[in-house]
Amino acid sequence: MSPSQSTPLDSYAMACRQLDDAAAHLDIDPGLLERLRLTEREVTVNFPVKMDDGTLKMFTGYRVQHNDVRGPFKGGLRYHPDTDLGEVRALAMWMTWKAAVVNIPFGGAKGSVQCNPKKMSRGEVERLTRRFTWSIASIIGPERDIPAPDVYTGPQEMAWIMDTYSMIKGQTTPGVVTGKPLELGGSLGRFEATGRGVVIAAARAARHLGRELENMTVAIQGSGNVGGVAARYFERAGAKVVAMSDSGGGVYNPQGVSSAKALACKNQYSCLLGREVAAEDISNEELLELKVDLLAPCAMEGVLTEANAAKVRAGLVVEGANGPTTPEADAILADKGVLVVPDILANAGGVTVSYFEWVQNLQNLLWSEEQIGQRLEEIMGKAMDEVLAIAGEKKVSLRTAAMILGVNRVAEATKLRGIYP
Ligand SMILES: NC(=O)C1=CN([C@@H]2O[C@H](COP(=O)(O)OP(=O)(O)OC[C@H]3O[C@@H](n4cnc5c(N)ncnc54)[C@H](O)[C@@H]3O)[C@@H](O)[C@H]2O)C=CC1
Numbered sequence: 072m073s074p075s076q077s078t079p080l081d082s083y084a085m086a087c088r089q090l091d092d093a094a095a096h097l098d099i100d101p102g103l104l105e106r107l108r109l110t111e112r113e114v115t116v117n118f119p120v121k122m123d124d125g126t127l128k129m130f131t132g133y134r135v136q137h138n139d140v141r142g143p144f145k146g147g148l149r150y151h152p153d154t155d156l157g158e159v160r161a162l163a164m165w166m167t168w169k170a171a172v173v174n175i176p177f178g179g180a181k182g183s184v185q186c187n188p189k190k191m192s193r194g195e196v197e198r199l200t201r202r203f204t205w206s207i208a209s210i211i212g213p214e215r216d217i218p219a220p221d222v223y224t225g226p227q228e229m230a231w232i233m234d235t236y237s238m239i240k241g242q243t244t245p246g247v248v249t250g251k252p253l254e255l256g257g258s259l260g261r262f263e264a265t266g267r268g269v270v271i272a273a274a275r276a277a278r279h280l281g282r283e284l285e286n287m288t289v290a291i292q293g294s295g296n297v298g299g300v301a302a303r304y305f306e307r308a309g310a311k312v313v314a315m316s317d318s319g320g321g322v323y324n325p326q327g328v329s330s331a332k333a334l335a336c337k338n339q340y341s342c343l344l345g346r347e348v349a350a351e352d353i354s355n356e357e358l359l360e361l362k363v364d365l366l367a368p369c370a371m372e373g374v375l376t377e378a379n380a381a382k383v384r385a386g387l388v389v390e391g392a393n394g395p396t397t398p399e400a401d402a403i404l405a406d407k408g409v410l411v412v413p414d415i416l417a418n419a420g421g422v423t424v425s426y427f428e429w430v431q432n433l434q435n436l437l438w439s440e441e442q443i444g445q446r447l448e449e450i451m452g453k454a455m456d457e458v459l460a461i462a463g464e465k466k467v468s469l470r471t472a473a474m475i476l477g478v479n480r481v482a483e484a485t486k487l488r489g490i491y492p
């Protein structure tokens with residue numbers, strides 16, 4: 072649940088509403104639409120973990136598999152105290168459309184464990200990861216369902232999943248997860264992929280508005296894998312990052328905030344401090360309302376709502392996070408003429424390079440960073456062009472256009488397989 076909301080966010084209802092908006096532009100049989108609305112499998116596991124003080128603590132985790140008509144299930148694994156089944160259901164559904172928008176042969180899934188890894192030791196997180204992997208081992212695998220990093224998980228957790236799964240199978244199986252460390256079959260460029268993809272999408276969207284990223288002012292919510300890397304790539308593109316934040320709050324300097332200094336501060340103090348980066352301390356709510364050219368929410372769902380959308384002063388919103396904008400906020404932003412590049416397009420760079428990692432693992436290949444970067448640019452650029460064309464032709468938002476593209480690809484694949492009707 073977003074801290075800025077007074078009522079709990081229903082991410083799954085939000086995802087269904089977006090699906091209905093797209094379906095209204097497609098000739099989809101109601102039975103097929105119902106199938107696309109529902110997830111294929113939802114697994115809830117309760118499992119014990121031995122804590123450092125010797126006690127046994129029970130944890131709850133989820134793996135939701137939404138649709139695998141176009142290929143194996145694919146999607147990240149999140150560790151967060153507020154996660155629940157509804158959230159994971161929505162995130163799994165968004166993965167299906169995302170893989171289809173960039174036209175890679177995956178379906179959609181997502182997983183989470185209710186926990187606060189910030190308050191756990193490394194040993195506790197390792198034991199939790201291994202026990203959770205054991206609990207879902209029968210439904211994942213390189214040809215079935217391939218997890219990846221998401222909020223508060225990263226290469227180390229992927230390494231533990233790969234090791235646990237490999238022990239169960241009796242053979243080293245790198246293709247069971249992506250986002251692994253390079254030493255264990257991870258791909259060059261995967262760590263940067265989502266943030267880099269956000270900036271590729273932002274550059275195309277800016278050009279669509281007759282602008283270039285150079286000298287554009289940018290506010291970024293979230294300084295993790297997505298937000299932190301996006302900040303670096305925005306700077307490389309000549310944009311001026313003026314605000315960054317993390318879960319504790321943000322920093323703002325209209326003359327620019329150095330992403331290197333901000334990330335170094337976060338490393339040292341586990342938070343962003345204005346005094347360390349020559350900036351003013353601001354709240355996450357204030358960051359969303361700054362007068363900037365581009366706003367990139369790169370943290371959690373439901374941060375742009377009916378309550379604050381009218382106060383957004385950016386002309387362009389690029390969604391690094393999944394589900395940061397509610398449908399009510401979407402409508403308000405559209406009325407204000409704000410262009411929103413939706414999550415299933417803007418943050419698809421991550422799953423795209425995960426696809427490259429998986430292909431390399433299955434074929435024992437090693438691609439260069441140059442090959443990865445070039446292929447990522449091509450795939451993201453093509454998807455952006457296709458979505459912009461649909462939006463122009465049907466006079467719909469980029470979100471609805473991306474949904475039309477993704478949902479239609481899944482619907483067509485379903486019909487071709489002949490499992491419907
Ligand atoms: N890691 C990936 O490859 C991908 C991630 N995403 C999405 O991007 C978003 C961020 O994921 P990551 O960067 O991977 O996670 P992360 O764990 O690396 O970083 C999360 C960041 O968000 C901040 N944060 C957490 N709660 C917050 C709050 N309530 N308000 C403001 N900031 C808050 C954290 O302090 C941290 O800086 C999520 O929505 C995730 O689903 C989407 C596509 C791929």
Ligand SMILES: O=C(O)CCC(=O)C(=O)O
Nearest residue numbers: 146147219221421422425
């Ligand atoms: O890299 C992946 O497979 C999935 C990343 C992810 O969870 C997402 O795109 O939301």
